[in-house]
Amino acid sequence: MHSPSHLVQQLQASGLLSAEILNTAAITALQQPMPLIHYLVQQNLIDSKQILALAAELFHLPIYELTHYNTEQLPAKYLSSPLIKQHYALPLYQQNGYLVLAVADPSEQQAIEDFTFVFAQPCLIMLADAKKLQTAIHQLLQQQQKLQLHSSLADIATLEPLHTQTYNQYQADDAPVVAYIHQLLEDAVQQHVSDIHCEPYANDYRIRLRRDGILIEYATPPPHVAPRLVSRIKVMAELNITERRLPQDGRFTFVTRQQQMIDVRVSTCPVIYGEKVVLRLLNTPSTELRIEHLGMEITQQQLLLETLQRPSGLILVTGPTGSGKTLTLYTLLQYLNNGQRNICSAEDPVEIHLNGINQLAIQPGIGLDFSQALRCFLRQDPDIIMVGEIRDQETALMACKAAQTGHLVLSTLHTQNAASALLRLQQMGVGSNLLANSLNLIIAQRLVRKLCMHCVSPSLQKVAEPLLPLDSCPHCHQGYQGRIGIFELLPIDSTLQKLLLHNDAYTSIVAHAEKQAWISLATAGELKVMQGITTPAELKRVL
Numbered sequence: 001m002h003s004p005s006h007l008v009q010q011l012q013a014s015g016l017l018s019a020e021i022l023n024t025a026a027i028t029a030l031q032q033p034m035p036l037i038h039y040l041v042q043q044n045l046i047d048s049k050q051i052l053a054l055a056a057e058l059f060h061l062p063i064y065e066l067t068h069y070n071t072e073q074l075p076a077k078y079l080s081s082p083l084i085k086q087h088y089a090l091p092l093y094q095q096n097g098y099l100v101l102a103v104a105d106p107s108e109q110q111a112i113e114d115f116t117f118v119f120a121q122p123c124l125i126m127l128a129d130a131k132k133l134q135t136a137i138h139q140l141l142q143q144q145q146k147l148q149l150h151s152s153l154a155d156i157a158t159l160e161p162l163h164t165q166t167y168n169q170y171q172a173d174d175a176p177v178v179a180y181i182h183q184l185l186e187d188a189v190q191q192h193v194s195d196i197h198c199e200p201y202a203n204d205y206r207i208r209l210r211r212d213g214i215l216i217e218y219a220t221p222p223p224h225v226a227p228r229l230v231s232r233i234k235v236m237a238e239l240n241i242t243e244r245r246l247p248q249d250g251r252f253t254f255v256t257r258q259q260q261m262i263d264v265r266v267s268t269c270p271v272i273y274g275e276k277v278v279l280r281l282l283n284t285p286s287t288e289l290r291i292e293h294l295g296m297e298i299t300q301q302q303l304l305l306e307t308l309q310r311p312s313g314l315i316l317v318t319g320p321t322g323s324g325k326t327l328t329l330y331t332l333l334q335y336l337n338n339g340q341r342n343i344c345s346a347e348d349p350v351e352i353h354l355n356g357i358n359q360l361a362i363q364p365g366i367g368l369d370f371s372q373a374l375r376c377f378l379r380q381d382p383d384i385i386m387v388g389e390i391r392d393q394e395t396a397l398m399a400c401k402a403a404q405t406g407h408l409v410l411s412t413l414h415t416q417n418a419a420s421a422l423l424r425l426q427q428m429g430v431g432s433n434l435l436a437n438s439l440n441l442i443i444a445q446r447l448v449r450k451l452c453m454h455c456v457s458p459s460l461q462k463v464a465e466p467l468l469p470l471d472s473c474p475h476c477h478q479g480y481q482g483r484i485g486i487f488e489l490l491p492i493d494s495t496l497q498k499l500l501l502h503n504d505a506y507t508s509i510v511a512h513a514e515k516q517a518w519i520s521l522a523t524a525g526e527l528k529v530m531q532g533i534t535t536p537a538e539l540k541r542v543l
Contacts, residue, residue, distance in 0.1 A: 006107035007055055008036055016050055037105040038088045041130040042475065044453060048131035051104060055127050059106045064092060064126040066102065066136045071143070080144055082257065083118060087111035090137055092126065099123045104130035135473070145187055152180040153221055161224040177225070177232045185254050187218070188281060189262055192482070195281070198233075200226050200274035212449045212483050213322060230268070230275050237266040245270055249349070265349065282351050289327075289334040289352075295485035297519055297527060303489055304441070308336060311383075313440030314403035316390075318415040324447045324485050325412045326351055329386060332410055333357055336384055345386035346373035362388070371395045378402060387411040393429040400430055400438040417521060418442040418490035419510045422500065436492070436500040444488040444521055446542045448534045452476035484533060486524040486542075 011017040017040070029039035040046045056063060069092065071079055078091040078099070089111040090102040099121045103111060112123045128136075155176035188196055188209055195210040196218075205223045208215045221229065231241045237250030247269050254262045263282040268275050291301060307315060315332070317325045330352050337343060337356045344358045348370075353359065358380075362368050370387050371394040377385050378398075389412045390396045403409040415421045421442045425435055455473035475481050490496075490513055499508055514520075519527075525539040 005036070005105055007051070007058065007105045008040075010054060010058060011046065011051065014054065016054075017046055021045055035088050035105060035108060037108075037130055038134060041104075042134065042454065048104070048129050052127060052129050055104070055106060059127070061106055061125065061127045064102050064128050066090075066128055066132045069102075069136055071140065078119070079140060081115075081118065083111070083114050084137055085141065087114065088130075088133060088137060089115065089125075090128070090133060090140070091115075094121075095124070097122070101125050102128040102133060102136075104128055104133050138473075138475075145190075148183055149187070149219060152176065152183050153219065156180050156225045156228070157222045159225055159228060161227075174228060174232075177228045180221075181229065181232050181236070184218070185262070185264070185279075185281075186256060188279075189254075189256050189260065189283070191477075193281060196279040198226075198229065198277040198279075200271065200276065202273055211477055212480055213447060214449075214477075216477070226274050230277055233266060233277055233279070234268065237264075239266065239268065244275055251349075263351075265351070280351075289331040291331055291335055294328060294331060294487070295528075296487050296489075297524065300487055300489050300519060300524075303491060304332075304443075307441045307491065308332065308408075310408065310440060312403060312406045312408055314400060314409045314411070314438045315441045315443070316411055316413050316421055316439070317443045317445065318413045318418060318421045319445045320414060320416070322447070323445050324483075325445065326388075328443065328445060328485070329388075329410055329412065330354065333384070333386055336408075341383035342381055343384040343386070344377040344380060344382045345388070346370055346377070347386075347388040369395075371398055374398045374402065378407075382407055384408045384410070389413070390425075390428075396425055396428045396430050397434070400425075400434045403438040403440075404434065415444070418444040418488045419506065419513060421490075422509060423506050432500045432503055436497040439492040441492065442490040444490075445485050446521060446525075447483040447485055448525060448528060448542050449480035449538050450482050450484050450533055451535065452479055452481040454481070455479065480538070484528070486521055486528060487519070488521040488524060489518065491518075 008017070008022065012019060012022055025040055025043070025045060026036055029036045032039065034042070037051060041048045041051070052063065055061070073093040074091055084090060087108070087110065088104065092100045092102050094100070099115060099119060101111070101115060101123055103125050104127070106125055106127065112125060115123050159174060159176060184196065184207065191209065191211055193209040193211050197208045197210070197215065199206045199208070200223065203223065205221050205226045207218045207221065209218045234241045234248070236252045238252070239248045239250045247267070250266045252264050252266070254264050256262065265280040265282060267278045291304065296304065317328050319325050333343060333345065334354060337354065339356060343356070344360070346360045346362055348362045350359045350361045360373050362370055362373055370389065370391060374385065374387055374395060375398065385402060385407055387395060387399055387409065390399060399409050399411055413421050413424060415424050422435065426432065452473055452475055454475045495512055496509065499512060522543060525534070525543060528534045529536055529539060
């Protein structure tokens with residue numbers, strides 16, 4: 001780990017920053033990667049005005065007010081440099097042969113050295129407020145992104161339409177198309193997008209990005225280039241570019257300019273005006289799969305951890321598509337993955353690769369479905385089995401029987417809440433006796449968007465409906481940044497087992513859960529609102 005800069009050391013010496021906070025922040029900032037000063041400001045660990053005042057006192061440098069910043073004072077080559085984001089150093093103007101940079105931490109000399117080397121020009125520095133500098137850089141990058149997008153759109157617009165007779169011979173290597181797809185993926189990764197939707201219509205072509213669960217329009221390329229874009233994506237995913245009548249699935253790995261590796265899952269679907277393509281970006285390192293990061297309340301975490309200590313039984317995670325069930329399952333698997341157990345998982349598809357876990361991608365086309373995978377696992381001396389989804393009676397029965405015969409089984413089910421999972425399994429033909437003796441815990445969940453800690457004032461977060469800012473914050477989209485789970489946990493205790501065995505009605509089960517004061521989805525969401533994490537409007541949207 002790099003030693004803290006002189007400015008950071010002075011922040012600690014002056015009592016503005018504790019050693020504990022500094023050490024933790026330094027590790028995280030290095031992983032981002034991000035200059036430490038900017039990470040401290042971004043996380044609200046220190047006030048940018050305090051940093052500016054201390055830097056001015058230490059280094060006796062002029063302060064540049066970024067409200068006066070004008071991009072027209074510099075040639076484009078300076079404004080498109082990746083060094084800007086790498087060092088959070090903003091080129092301002094040229095003066096007497098020098099390039100003038102705005103920085104928040106003048107003691108970080110690497111920025112000056114890199115700019116001097118790349119542009120073969122000596123540099124002078126001025127001080128800037130770290131928070132305002134982050135915003136200015138974000139706005140500049142957005143501007144550059146729009147210019148690049150406009151340029152790449154103009155390039156692909158000049159391409160001729162693909163005719164039927166030449167389509168099958170097309171190699172999908174047109175430079176403008178390659179550049180456009182690359183820019184699309186770069187922008188998606190930078191904006192923390194989960195999915196990219198490419199959609200053909202009668203008179204236009206639309207690309208949308210799903211960020212924090214919400215689809216946002218990205219671009220509208222000319223409709224006649226749609227086959228070229230689709231073909232390029234198919235080539236990247238090693239799909240058949242001549243097959244346009246049937247759905248196809250594939251994947252590829254994309255390496256960003258920052259050398260970040262992103263797994264991309266591709267799904268094509270024939271629609272009336274062409275082929276719709278959806279790309280899912282998968283980038284969840286196993287080091288981030290921690291139960292305390294899911295969003296459960298403390299009592300819920302304790303209940304979950306106690307249940308995971310049991311050697312056998314069935315744990316179900318329920319919720320609609322897009323509610324975060326898969327990530328929860330991976331998190332539970334990672335927690336259980338201590339090297340002393342044989343863990344097998346059947347998934348459709350494998351979204352996150354976990355070392356130490358035997359992961360199988362099901363292939364229904366050749367008869368390898370969840371029930372077949374589960375049957376295979378039971379012959380492999382398993383301790384823990386994960387079944388991606390219970391879809392039919394055979395899988396449900398096998399999962400329950402495996403849980404009853406000494407295996408810990410994890411799976412998902414599509415239901416609206418925890419209690420209705422019991423009703424759903426009974427409707428699938430699982431007997432009450434088998435349910436009562438195999439089920440340990442049912443988890444229902446949703447994902448809600450979190451208020452941005454940078455642009456939504458803490459004083460506004462706890463009011464009924466905070467006034468969200470316009471989309472000018474470098475960290476969020478319209479006041480929200482990232483998502484967090486809200487959970488409902490239903491343990492199958494002795495009373496519930498008796499209710500199941502006596503085939504008591506669904507209402508009796510719900511009444512028992514309410515009597516035990518277990519946290520419902522609605523209550524979990526209300527707690528997140530009270531804590532200033534989300535808003536009533538977002539909770540209403542999700543629930």
